[in-house]
Amino acid sequence: MTAEEVRALLLRRSEVVIADVREEAAFATGHPLWAASFPLSRLELDAWRRIPRRDTPIAVYGDGVARAIGVLRGLGYTRVHELAGGLDAWTASGGEIFQDVNAPSKAFGELVASVAGTPSLTAQDVKALIDAGLPNPVAALRDGTIGWTLAGQRLDRGATRTAPLSVTPPHHALAASGARAVAERAGVTFVRARDLPDLRRPDRTTYIFDVRTAAEYARGHLDGARHAPGGQLVQETDHHAPVRGARIVVVDDDGVRAAMTGSWLAQMGWEVYAVSPAELLTRPGAEPSLHPAPPPVDTVDAATLRAWLADGSATVIDVGPSRDYAAGHIPGAWYAARALLPAALATIGAARRYVLTSPTGLLARFATADLRHRAPAFALEGGTAAWRFPLETAEARYAVPPADRYRRPYEGTDNPREAMEAYLEWEFGLVEQLERDGTHHFQVLGHVPALSRYNLPFG
Known part of the structure; x- marks a missing residue:
């Protein structure tokens, strides 16, 4: 499917999925406005839930595109195509490349602020209001938590408070x-x-x-x-x-x-x-899970794995989210994204047997099936959640760089100032990008007359 064909579907408001099968960190470096992140590492777990209709047109690009197309066709999708020429062809056809994640929503937010003239307050003004007691009028915090941080204010962490739902x-x-x-x-x-x-x-x-x-x-x-x-x-x-x-x-x-x-x-x-x-x-x-049954693979329980680790006869590979791995993993376990297992094995080296794990063990079963034709491989029954012994955090072994999640510049309190300032500059340019791209169909209500009638007293 060519870039022009995809663009025509967007302009007609016809259904289409632009699936970027790279890891999220790579996706965030640049993609079409309406591309969605579908990492190859977990494609089987995400596709049915996020693309409900099996005959939806899907244009796929990114590392491992041929394998991704095979997976999607195996899941029953009948109109799966490679985006001809990938991102290079998209830009050559006049398409814009948007950075970061959730780009449509962020670009829309910037457009709303531009069209509607959303009132905003500086971090210093908001801090003064918090200290004095916030009155009823509503305004946006200018530049969000990044602006708050750049102004030297302290961010709260770990808060679980929710607003009261008491309305007459x-x-x-x-x-x-x-x-x-x-x-x-x-x-x-x-x-x-x-x-x-x-x-x-x-x-x-x-x-x-x-x-x-x-x-x-x-x-x-x-x-x-x-x-x-x-x-x-x-x-x-x-x-x-x-x-x-x-x-x-x-x-x-x-x-x-x-x-x-x-x-x-x-x-x-x-x-x-x-x-x-x-x-x-x-x-x-809870919401039911929608994914195919994992393939049959050899498994091992936690007690047996512990014995294998004690005598050095097993190497553990954790294919779950990198932040879960960093928070606590089986002692001695390596981290590797599932889609990058071949490269990871070159770093890990030969082992008598490999045992793969993930938080619940589901993703590990798919990864074990990928690996079993290359080496003796087992999936940990129940995943890391079933490991009844202490986890470790100090020793991290990354067989491949953790690229499964893009580190947002507005997360945490230790982001470089330059990264936060660059993010704000990127946000400011989104409206012009939308104009050049032309596929968004955004229609902003400029203002809502008499909306003040619905300003209600709270507290």
């Missing part, structure tokens, strides 16, 4: 009325629960997202709905809904959160429906 019926009615008015202006269609089967057509991808809290979702949700808190759904739309051109249904039980979430998604060019079927939120529990 009159205030709730005002909030629901205001939210619906904004959503309808943005193009959200409000439907009843009985209309949902008509939206789930076999020729269209329809995502159904419950935008309430995780606890509310666990207590009871709509059958077939996935959990995605409203703010995170807007912030990480490319992760939750990588099929550009799909329909999105947002669900709540109060008529406020789905409407407001939907209003932003509609302004981002999505076809959005909102429903508040409180009486149908009856399926309890």
Whole structure:
């Protein structure tokens, strides 16, 4: 599939997935606006959940593209293509390359601020308001937590506080009325629960997202709905809904959160429906996992592995997330991304047997199947979670550089000042990039007359 063909699908608002199968750190260095990160290392675990319809057009690029196409076809996808020429062809055709992760949402946020003139306050102003007691008027923290850090303010860490959900019926009615008015202006269609089967057509991808809290979702949700808190759904739309051109249904039980979430998604060019079927939120529990059964492989239990490690007859390779490995791993274990196992073995060297692990053991089973034709390989039963003995953190052995997760410049408190300043410069240029790229379909509500009617007293 050529870059021009992909671009034509985007411009027609037809369904398409642009799948970047590199590790996330490489993805963040540059990709098309609507590309989604689908690391080859965990493609089997992510595809069915994120690309529900098997005949969705998929354009694949990145390291290991041939293998990725084979995996997707093995999972039942029938319209899988290589993006001809990869990123070089995309830029040669006039396509823009966007850096970082969640680029569509971040670019949209910058566009909103530019069009709507969102009021903002400096870090110093916000600190003064916090010290004095924050009044009702709302403003954005200029430059976010990066601006806060660059101003020398201290970031809180490990906080678990949540805002109280105590709203009187009159205030709730005002909030629901205001939210619906904004959503309808943005193009959200409000439907009843009985209309949902008509939206789930076999020729269209329809995502159904419950935008309430995780606890509310666990207590009871709509059958077939996935959990995605409203703010995170807007912030990480490319992760939750990588099929550009799909329909999105947002669900709540109060008529406020789905409407407001939907209003932003509609302004981002999505076809959005909102429903508040409180009486149908009856399926309890966590979201079910959607992935193929892992391949049959040889396994070993934790006690036997401990004996093998004691006599030096096994080498452990951890193929889970690098940050989980850093937080605690089986003593002596090496870290390696699954897709890079051949290169990792060159660093690790020969062993009598290899034992692969991951947090739950699921990814390790797929990795063991990759490796068993090259060397004696076993999967740890139950993964690292089943290791009943002490873990270690001090000794880290990276067989390949940890590239599975891009380190966001706004995370943590130890980021270089230059990296944070460069990130802000990148954000400032996003609006111009959108204009040059032309595939976004963003339509921002410039302002909402009489919105101040819905400014409600809290606390």
